Amino acid sequence: MKKYIYSLGITVLVPVSIFTGACSSDHAGTEVKKANPVPVTIGIAETTVDSNIHVSGYIEAGETAEISTRVMGFITGIHVKPGDIVKQGQLLATISNQDIQARRAQAKAMVTEAEAALNDAQKDYERYTELHQLQSVSTREFENASLRYTSVKAKAEAAQQMQYEAEAMLDYTNLKAPFHGVVVQKNMDAGTMAHPGQPILILEQSALHRVSASVPEVYIPRVRKGMPVDVIVKSTGQSIQGTISEVSPSSRFSGGQYLLKIDIPNSTHYTLYSGMNVNVVIAIDEHLATHEHIVTVPAAAIFSKDQLTGIYTLGSENTALLRWVRIGRTIGNRVEILAGITAGEKFILAGDERLYNGVPVAIQ
Structure with a gap:
């Protein structure tokens, strides 16, 4: 019975000692590796007096011009593209104008008819004027001839103005450059229906x-x-x-x-x-300047991540400590710090790509 108990004790103790030895051996072979210090250059946040x-x-x-038309119609051609340099008066685009050409032809026919009627009325008026001076016609007949001449003359003028209007509308179907410049944007292509006031091209003065x-x-x-x-x-x-x-x-x-x-x-x-x-x-005149005191750091020390702006400062035991800051104006090669760092505080001016939050640093 004693022999049985002794053998059981050996059986239990041996695995425990093996397990303990294994654990001790594994712990002894593991070494904690620390990151090598990153060489950095240190700067100091300065107070700058700025009067500007x-x-x-x-x-x-x-100059900028939005090229559009006053008439509705299909674009039959666009003769330029973005980036093209154009001269004043150069044709840029054309709009279908068959209906306007028809109206101009009608206006021309009306002008021809009105001019013929005006010529006849003018002859009658001149003849009645002579006869009235000779007292060969009554005053009533002379006044009728005068009124007819005035009426026909007004109709001829109206027909002429209709022709001018048709020709002006026809000009709006041939879009030309108002000045020397460059085409910066094309909003429509040939075959698109153009509407009055809707920009087809945008032209800017290049020089x-x-x-x-x-x-x-x-x-x-x-x-x-x-x-x-x-x-x-x-x-x-x-x-x-x-x-x-x-x-x-x-x-x-x-x-x-x-x-x-x-x-x-x-x-x-x-x-x-x-x-x-x-x-x-x-630059503000001296008598108008306010001499504002602001905290600035070199722009090279600032970095952005997503929508945040940060700067690395010195933490305890010479480690890099990331601090988010709020920046203001850019003054030359320096940036104004509105919040996050105070004047006289040290920060990391320059480091390499190994720099991250908490890494040891070596000041050079």
Whole structure:
């Protein structure tokens, strides 16, 4: 009986010791690997004194025309496409005009008939005038001849005006370019029914551009026509000198913003297209400046994810700490920070693609 109990103890203890040894062996072979520090450059959020006005805007053509017709009819041909350079007076599109040509022919026939009747009435009037002076006809007969001549003359004039109207309507079936420019949009194709006032083509002046921008109410007392401005094209970084040419006196129909128009020089050195976004810097006279204190960081330190904007700051034990911020204006190569970081706070200015939230960093 004792032998049986002793053998059972061995049977139970041996598997336990094997399991314990296995676990101990596995734990000893596992090592926790830590990420290598990412080399970074540190910057400090600065307080900038800014006395200028910074607003956003966009490039627009000096002139824009929506090419449409005043008559209803099928489009028989469109002779240009988007991107084509056109000259003033060049034929752009044609509308079916058989009915208008028929009306013009009718008007011409009426003019011919009216001119013949007018010629006959004029001769009668001249003859009756001479006879009346010789007192060979009564005053009543002379007045009847005069009234007939006046009536026929009015009908001839009406027939002539009908012909002018038909010819004018015929001109609206041949759509021509109102100025030198470029075709930027084609809304219809040949065979489509054109309706009065419905744009068929959109034409923009290719050689002349200007900037449209909006200024909040707080800045409008310091903005005047003729003031010089700096225009920075966001996509290319080009800096262009411009001049304010128009200042809207009302913000009623523009959402509380006052619209500005800025003239920029016509130069082949600039690569400009309508719709390009720009930053506008308006230099304010010293006696009108407010010298606003703002917090800025280099634009290169800001990154965007989805609809959020963030910057990496230094966390405890030199780790990268992602912080979401709210940005404002772009001032040169720096960005205004409205919320999320304060003046004097350190942030990661530059790192490599291995940078992420919580990774150790090595300050260089």
